[in-house]
Amino acid sequence: MKHPGLTLALTFTYLIWLGCLPVGQWERLAGFALLLWIGMLAAARNPLRLAARALGVTPFSVAALPLIFTVPGPAWTYLAGHPLSQPGCERFLTILLRAWLGAQAAWLAVSLLGRPRLLLALSQLGLPPLLLSIVTLMMRYLDVLHAELIRMNRARLARSAGDRPPSWWWRAVKIGQTAGCLLVRSLDRGDRVYLAMKSRGYDGRERRLSAPARPSAREWLLLMLAQLAMAMLCRPW
Amino acid sequence: MSLALALHIPDGFLAPNFCAAGWLLAAPALAWAAHAGAQSPDLERRVPTMGMLAAFTFVAQSLQFPVPGGTSAHLQGSALVALALGPAASLLVLTVVIAMQALLFGDGGLLAMGWNVVNMALVGAMGACSLGWLGQKLRLPAFAWAFVAAWISIELSTLATCLELAAAGASPLKISLAGMLPAQGLVGLGEGLATAAALGILRQRRQCSPLSWREAAPGWLVIGLLLVLLAGGLV
Numbered sequence: 001m002k003h004p005g006l007t008l009a010l011t012f013t014y015l016i017w018l019g020c021l022p023v024g025q026w027e028r029l030a031g032f033a034l035l036l037w038i039g040m041l042a043a044a045r046n047p048l049r050l051a052a053r054a055l056g057v058t059p060f061s062v063a064a065l066p067l068i069f070t071v072p073g074p075a076w077t078y079l080a081g082h083p084l085s086q087p088g089c090e091r092f093l094t095i096l097l098r099a100w101l102g103a104q105a106a107w108l109a110v111s112l113l114g115r116p117r118l119l120l121a122l123s124q125l126g127l128p129p130l131l132l133s134i135v136t137l138m139m140r141y142l143d144v145l146h147a148e149l150i151r152m153n154r155a156r157l158a159r160s161a162g163d164r165p166p167s168w169w170w171r172a173v174k175i176g177q178t179a180g181c182l183l184v185r186s187l188d189r190g191d192r193v194y195l196a197m198k199s200r201g202y203d204g205r206e207r208r209l210s211a212p213a214r215p216s217a218r219e220w221l222l223l224m225l226a227q228l229a230m231a232m233l234c235r236p237w
Numbered sequence: 238m239s240l241a242l243a244l245h246i247p248d249g250f251l252a253p254n255f256c257a258a259g260w261l262l263a264a265p266a267l268a269w270a271a272h273a274g275a276q277s278p279d280l281e282r283r284v285p286t287m288g289m290l291a292a293f294t295f296v297a298q299s300l301q302f303p304v305p306g307g308t309s310a311h312l313q314g315s316a317l318v319a320l321a322l323g324p325a326a327s328l329l330v331l332t333v334v335i336a337m338q339a340l341l342f343g344d345g346g347l348l349a350m351g352w353n354v355v356n357m358a359l360v361g362a363m364g365a366c367s368l369g370w371l372g373q374k375l376r377l378p379a380f381a382w383a384f385v386a387a388w389i390s391i392e393l394s395t396l397a398t399c400l401e402l403a404a405a406g407a408s409p410l411k412i413s414l415a416g417m418l419p420a421q422g423l424v425g426l427g428e429g430l431a432t433a434a435a436l437g438i439l440r441q442r443r444q445c446s447p448l449s450w451r452e453a454a455p456g457w458l459v460i461g462l463l464l465v466l467l468a469g470g471l472v
Contacts, residue, residue, distance in 0.1 A: 098249025137288020180438025
């Protein structure tokens with residue numbers, strides 16, 4: 001899949017089908033995982049690496065942990081005297097696995113597209129021009145501001161030597177002052193960038209050198225086949 | 238466990254039709270913000286500023302501050318951007334930031350992004366603007382109202398997240414409230430101090446106009462709605 005818009009569309013539809021999957025259908029969930037990992041292998045990405053990176057979403061799943069106690073149903077096992085309900089455990093595990101697979105799918109899309117083509121994909125999926133301009137500028141200046149912040153942090157650390165650790169509120173205020181300085185510098189830089197753009201003929205519109213390539217029939221076919229496979233796996237009806 | 242991740246809902250938690258409801262809530266707000274942006278006479282001048290502030294918010298979120306009790310959390314920046322830019326522009330900036338966090342770092346899901354925008358941009362930023370306006374009306378010192386606005390806006394975002402998780406059947410309301418509100422309240426202390434300090438620097442160096450009732454009104458609507466839903470959910 002080379003076309004940026006279709007790649008992102010495929011990712012979104014994968015997430016939608018995955019979300020439609022009923023709770024506790026482990027074979028179908030495995031089928032979805034298999035589809036994703038085949039896709040990764042076809043795109044020459046290492047499934048193990050992406051799967052390990054996607055484990056980063058698991059801390060949020062703690063929010064769903066109470067389900068294993070609160071969903072009514074037969075007790076599956078006992079933890080320190082508290083019954084763990086079986087439907088609750090199934091629901092929690094389904095949520096955990098869906099979040100894990102969803103994060104892998106999103107990362108596969110980003111790794112396939114890369115930053116510049118991600119912007120193209122967003123515009124092909126109909127992102128409003130105003131938001132697209134903000135995203136484009138943000139991507140361009142992300143690394144610049146990050147480098148600025150690293151310099152500021154280094155300078156602050158160099159200035160604040162002391163023989164005892166400062167209190168948490170003092171540190172929070174200092175972090176805030178760093179953020180404030182960076183905010184002022186970002187606004188100043190925004191003004192300078194605007195003047196530089198204006199002097200080069202900027203009138204508020206984005207322009208492209210050439211129209212992006214249209215998706216080929218093969219890519220449409222691939223998208224449709226993937227939908228068919230996911231629909232067969234999901235079968236919400 | 239990182240407390241910071243607790244507000245970005247990943248995919249898989251909420252059913253697709255529930256995610257669609259989040260988008261349906263976020264879309265009109267974004268359309269209003271884009272319309273307000275397009276109406277402003279200096280739109281072409283504001284676009285580079287908004288892009289730069291989106292990059293700023295993204296970068297500022299890598300700043301870690303200590304939380305009383307031993308852990309640390311990252312700056313969220315929604316209250317800071319909202320108090321510096323006003324609700325409409327900050328809604329656009331924060332939406333872009335949330336979208337890019339989901340796309341580039343897997344922080345929050347793609348389908349669940351509608352709800353993440355509602356929680357952090359709509360509730361967090363607009364709530365901060367309303368509380369900031371109230372603080373200005375009451376003639377509180379600038380440090381005090383910025384602190385309170387940022388602190389309460391974090392709690393409002395957390396409240397919205399808990400209500401959504403409860404409505405989606407992913408987490409019971411009372412348990413998630415009891416678990417998340419105090420934890421985020423501690424995080425909010427640091428966030429409030431940092432936001433107030435950052436705004437102090439901004440006000441020293443640049444002209445800042447006070448918040449108007451028109452900017453504060455949508456936030457009061459959102460806060461009122463949240464409290465009604467909370468009362469309905471608890472009873």
